[in-house]
Amino acid sequence: MTPALWGGVLGAAAGGGVLVVAARVRTIRRPQLALRVLPYVRDLPQVGHTPELRVASTSPTSAAAGVFGPLLRSAADGVERVLGGATSVRRRLQRAGIDKSVHEFRVEQVLWGVVGFAAAAVLGVLRMFSSPGSGASSLLICLIAFVMGVLARDSYLTSQVRNRERRILAEFPTVAELLALAVAAGEGPVAALDRVVRRSGGELSADLGRVLAEIRTGEPVATAFDAMAASTGLPLVARFAQGIAVAVERGTPLADVLHAQAADVREAGRRELIETAARKEVFMMVPVVFLVLPITVLFAFWPGAIGLHLTTP
Template sequence: MSIFSLSLLLMSPIIAYATYLLLNENKDPLKGFHDDFLRNFRANQESLLRTQNLDEKLISERTKKRNRFLYILFGIAIGILFISGASFITIIFLAISLAIFRYWDKGLASRLRKKRSEVAEAEFPSVVELFAVLVSAGESPSTAMLRVSERANGEMAREFASALLDLKKGKSLSQSLEVLGAQVSSTTVRRFCDTLILAIERGSSLSDVLNRQVEEVRAGQHASLLTAAGKAEISLMIPVIFLILPISVLFALWPSYVSLGQSVM
């Protein structure tokens, strides 16, 4: 294999990944290329939980039944292959596939909760700012939550709609906000709900409290963006140092190596 073919083989994953990034970023430069995939990841389970109002216990029971059925199928397949005299490598491959599926499915719920928290934190500054504007304009907190849930889209709008549903069921605004903070596993949302509950109970000015909350949330978002940018910069240096730089050095030194070999011979 020539040096050009070897270099092209090593560079092909980077070229393919870079092409994928460019195509997706050109499609929508303001939206990250992973957003569509992560938003649609396991969308059937999330839509089932929202539309039918099934609790997490019922979802976990259904998941356990499905996993039990798949494990039985895997066991039957391994048994049939073993009886029919299949190769040992095929059986090992099936067993490894079962272990990988088990590991992936075990962390599915935690990944969904983490993604839900990340989406809520990303949407939270805009939602809080809109909420603060409505309250400063004279709207009550419940009416402001209603308008936000109607006008906005996303995870936080759905959480506000869920809090309004609790209000219609007879809970107080403080109880609804407490449930809202507990449902979204985000420290920013939890701090906002606790601050709003204290302001309502003590009779403080909600507009001043919300304006301070908006400033704190924006500052926190700015800090998180700087942290994410630093991590991305470090991760971008990994392919440059370990892939592109060695190949560039190889291109530079290979002609000298070939000429030295020919002169020695």
């Protein structure tokens, strides 16, 4: 196939894509019925099973799903059938604080795979100009790039969970001390929780804000904190929530429980810091052994070797 023919095929594909996107954008720009009716029915009571009116999302994933909806949904279903683990994905999404369903996450995985496939395809096309017989290997590389993109999104979700939990552990002692001070000042658990949530910001404060919202909708305090303990992936936060639930149920002094929880978290942080330093000690020896020590030995023995060479007859 000649370069001119390749250029014609790529130009036709790009033109068709632009036409499809333009048609979809023209459809999206039309005012939706929900947007026109929602301001008039927002405060009306919902009777029966009236479907909820939702405003269309403006995220890139939702826009891509709107343009290439059926194809992305079928690809996401295929990824779900191959990889499985919907329960684990749902759990990690909840721990990462991402308000998405498993299907939306699978769509994101497909998009990451498509990006990897497109990058590998561009490199493959450039490679075919120099060696025309490399079509099969280029296709295999594109498929591998698609799989790597799908797996990269899953790994990025795991890193998001890890980073969020690290931030929660960093702010946990301060939040626990603030709750203990508010309770010791005479406020109830709900009032203290409301004060701390309004005065602080962060990942743990967002979780406590959801607990406070559940309590205000009629959920018992102990049940709301038990649900928080079941949803979190951190044992320290789970013990904190369970301790508050038990203290509320049995009448245990809540301030003492919160102070003890904060002290436990600080002690755990110190132990983790010591363990990290012990693990990094080996890596700290690498520049000493491979850089400083050889130079020291060279400076120590090189003058003597030069002197022996000069005095040797």
